[in-house]
Amino acid sequence: MRSIARGLGLASAAMALTALTALAGSGVAGAAPSGTESLYAPSALVLAITAGDDPDEGTALRAVTLVCAPRPSGTHPAPAAACAELRAADAMFDTITMPATGVRCSKEWDPMTVTADGVWNGRRVAYTHTFGNPCAMRHGSGALFRF
Amino acid sequence: MRSIARGLGLASAAMALTALTALAGSGVAGAAPSGTESLYAPSALVLAITAGDDPDEGTALRAVTLVCAPRPSGTHPAPAAACAELRAADAMFDTITMPATGVRCSKEWDPMTVTADGVWNGRRVAYTHTFGNPCAMRHGSGALFRF
Numbered sequence: 001m002r003s004i005a006r007g008l009g010l011a012s013a014a015m016a017l018t019a020l021t022a023l024a025g026s027g028v029a030g031a032a033p034s035g036t037e038s039l040y041a042p043s044a045l046v047l048a049i050t051a052g053d054d055p056d057e058g059t060a061l062r063a064v065t066l067v068c069a070p071r072p073s074g075t076h077p078a079p080a081a082a083c084a085e086l087r088a089a090d091a092m093f094d095t096i097t098m099p100a101t102g103v104r105c106s107k108e109w110d111p112m113t114v115t116a117d118g119v120w121n122g123r124r125v126a127y128t129h130t131f132g133n134p135c136a137m138r139h140g141s142g143a144l145f146r147f
Numbered sequence: 148m149r150s151i152a153r154g155l156g157l158a159s160a161a162m163a164l165t166a167l168t169a170l171a172g173s174g175v176a177g178a179a180p181s182g183t184e185s186l187y188a189p190s191a192l193v194l195a196i197t198a199g200d201d202p203d204e205g206t207a208l209r210a211v212t213l214v215c216a217p218r219p220s221g222t223h224p225a226p227a228a229a230c231a232e233l234r235a236a237d238a239m240f241d242t243i244t245m246p247a248t249g250v251r252c253s254k255e256w257d258p259m260t261v262t263a264d265g266v267w268n269g270r271r272v273a274y275t276h277t278f279g280n281p282c283a284m285r286h287g288s289g290a291l292f293r294f
Binding site: 048 | 188189190191192193195197202203206207208209210211212214220221222262264265266269270271272273
């Protein structure tokens with residue numbers, strides 16, 4: 001049955017290149033935001049933590065993926081909380097990385113940089129923020145950069 | 148039991164800041180590249196396809212995630228093939244987006260742009276390539292941008 005279907009597919013593909021494209025598209029199984037006809041503008045990010053203050057020179061210590069549409073997923077440990085935070089902040093990352101009030105960290109300079117790259121609501125994103133030290137990062141990175 | 152464990156955690160955390168860092172790290176459940184002590188430098192990308200020749204202005208039509216370490220995963224429809232392609236090309240994306248020989252596409256200008264953002268082997272990546280039209284993209288995007 002499967003090979004018959006495949007045979008039919010190939011036959012119609014030979015008829016027109018457009019048909020081939022359509023078949024190839026529908027043959028993709030399990031891709032989350034699966035086509036131009038998706039109801040959702042794609043939102044997918046790679047979040048990384050790099051020691052130092054230059055994410056383009058340093059080596060990322062950790063990196064996770066976060067997909068927020070159609071539903072929260074990815075290798076992020078708490079995708080639902082991270083996506084909720086991003087939505088609440090309207091993807092203004094600086095709102096999320098703002099230091100919490102009432103938290104005391106030393107002023108020691110041992111910088112850690114967080115980055116967010118990818119696509120949010122269909123728009124390309126490249127965000128960088130450097131914290132003075134790991135304590136500042138721990139208290140100012142929200143659920144988004146807690147991984 | 149859980150609250151006891153948490154209590155113990157907090158107690159020891161109070162003893163040393165280093166201990167707190169270690170605990171926070173080990174408390175993250177299910178994160179793929181899970182810590183600084185990971186054997187693998189993280190490799191996670193967001194791949195997107197945008198109509199037009201300016202990915203920073205246009206809206207991404209589709210976006211998928213691709214994680215290549217410790218094993219291929221993500222919303223990409225063929226993560227194993229895409230990771231193998233990246234490894235073979237040593238993450239030189241231009242090698243992958245090079246037009247296949249012997250393929251004929253019209254010269255019509257209807258640009259499509261592919262982007263790859265995130266981290267590869269711990270290094271931050273931001274790649275952009277514009278194809279002249281969808282035919283050129285279809286024949287020059289490898290497994291990596293076929294989604």
